[in-house]
Amino acid sequence: MGKRRPGAPTLEEVAVHARVGRGTVSRVINNAAGVKDSTRRAVQRAIEELGYVPNLAARSLAGRRADAVALVMTEPDWRQFAEPFFSEIVRSLGDALTDTGIQLLLTLVRSDTERQRFLEYARGGRVDGVLLMSVHAGDPLPDMLAEARLPTVLLGRRSGEEYVSYVDADNIGGARSAVSHLLRQGRRVIATITGPLDLYAAQCRLRGYEEALAMAGLEGEPTRVAESDFTAESGRRAMAELIERYPDIDGVLAASDTTAAGALEALRAAGRRVPEDVAVIGFDDFSLAQRTEPRLTTVRQPIEEIGRAMIRLLLEEMEEGAVAWRHVILRTELVVREST
Amino acid sequence: MGKRRPGAPTLEEVAVHARVGRGTVSRVINNAAGVKDSTRRAVQRAIEELGYVPNLAARSLAGRRADAVALVMTEPDWRQFAEPFFSEIVRSLGDALTDTGIQLLLTLVRSDTERQRFLEYARGGRVDGVLLMSVHAGDPLPDMLAEARLPTVLLGRRSGEEYVSYVDADNIGGARSAVSHLLRQGRRVIATITGPLDLYAAQCRLRGYEEALAMAGLEGEPTRVAESDFTAESGRRAMAELIERYPDIDGVLAASDTTAAGALEALRAAGRRVPEDVAVIGFDDFSLAQRTEPRLTTVRQPIEEIGRAMIRLLLEEMEEGAVAWRHVILRTELVVREST
DNA sequence: ACTCAGGACGGGAGCGCTCCCAGTTCGCGG
């Protein structure tokens, strides 16, 4: 299956053509020091003339590295997270890798078969490290990768777990400061629309909401909670439900900007003005937050930093050989706009 | 950068452990015939005991193939196409590959640098073939891949181009039959919401719309067209615009189900009943079409078949070495539900 | 008992690169 381009020139042929040794050609294509300028140019001309492209399989075999890392997504997330979050993360990871010469490969793992196949691929040495998108609690993949001693970094913690490297945003703090902001504005009937509560991030945001109320001495109050799945549609439904349950509601923290956008629609439909009657806060601060009407106050997730941190941790592990687990929790920040 | 797990067992070690030759172990892990059952079992036990995993770099080097294909997306599409179309395609490609032992790798190409890097990766032999998502007209990637003699299959044609293999749906026919359906229902003021018209698929759907009107002898009529970018939001806007321009509108063909969903909202907001006042037809038949209110009549794209066809063409090219261009145009089908 | 076809099996010869050491050349002070 799949004969490769036959007769592709080899490094050896380039060496002959340039009248130098293999070692020298190798040094040139790897930009290594210690080659006279004139020699280097000669080799480069030979490469040009022959249309030489290094064979990556041979390079991997000899060099014992793949110069590639995988970003693995499991089915559930990449559907619901799909839109902005996913694409933003991929972009920021791509940016963080641009000048490392490392290829970013996305892989979908939707079934046990595919998980197994990916594992063989990874253990077979086709990637030097693995990035995992929001892994669900029961997924055995992180452990399997650890067993294979493959450098691995998770995006987002799973509950409490420490024996794995991860990068996460301070969801608790973000939610807390959002709710505090509402309280400072004099709002008193504050509800929250959560994400799917089997996701640790969603649990954290809920916790932050509760903590802020507690800090304000409102512990006695009932917590007003509706669950969503991060989509606009579910946000609309959840908001409608909250309006019904708490007619005097005057503030809402949504699970994401998308959810908040849905909530805004529901509020409009119910004739409530934002922010006069009800203040709304989103989460994420993707571009959507600036296109809503009114523009959304939201908790900014530092996507760019998350991507950079993930790559940094992964590279460190690749360097040192996965001897320690690293955790980075990035600060979130409230961005105040017109909806509060 | 990135030392690989040191001391991973090699095929040689397995051979020693099982007291057989390297050849035999190779035959076992490749499921090749000509190994006595008892021997095979012994080897498998040795593999088990040593936790042996084949080194894919060595296998690629010796076997001259990568057992992987890349699915390349360029920035523009994977944002706007994003949601259902993209995920459905990936799913169907994944399914079509499951029992070939070939890994599907997604790659994002967002800049010239990344295009170049991917090309090196592909020409370096890390993949045996390339699948391209809806490539835009000016993209040089297909030609570069052809030059490198890498088997390549496009999803969706670019205008008229023939010197490349592709799989596409019959967009013209689909749009035509949708509009004919509306005409048969006695609708006379029929508009269309197109996709971005720099996309050939969108042009084709528009052409189908025009052809159906022409076939019905309505050529004199003005064509009623508004452009969208496939999102629900743009569908809503386009629909609102059409209502204003053609108050007596009684039928609409939308660019996609998502667009149609937006159009439904705009119609509801304008107090038009569907299908009594205005009939709406979508395009794609993704699951969304069954969740709208009313459920959407739509032109079904055979995603499953598209995925299978792409893989089939690619495997054929990989087998024969990219000597011919193959084209497959798949029939679309009108699925009538409640919105007409 | 002897022959011989055919199924099993072993292992040499690479695949194309990197690593690294030994050899060669160069530049410069004495």
Next chain:
DNA sequence: CCGCGAACTGGGAGCGCTCCCGTCCTGAGT
């Protein structure tokens, strides 16, 4: 003009596998 580090350069020794050919063993046929 010689001596000596330092800067270059060449090429052997693998990396771990597949391919393939030659050998060995088995058992049926006579």
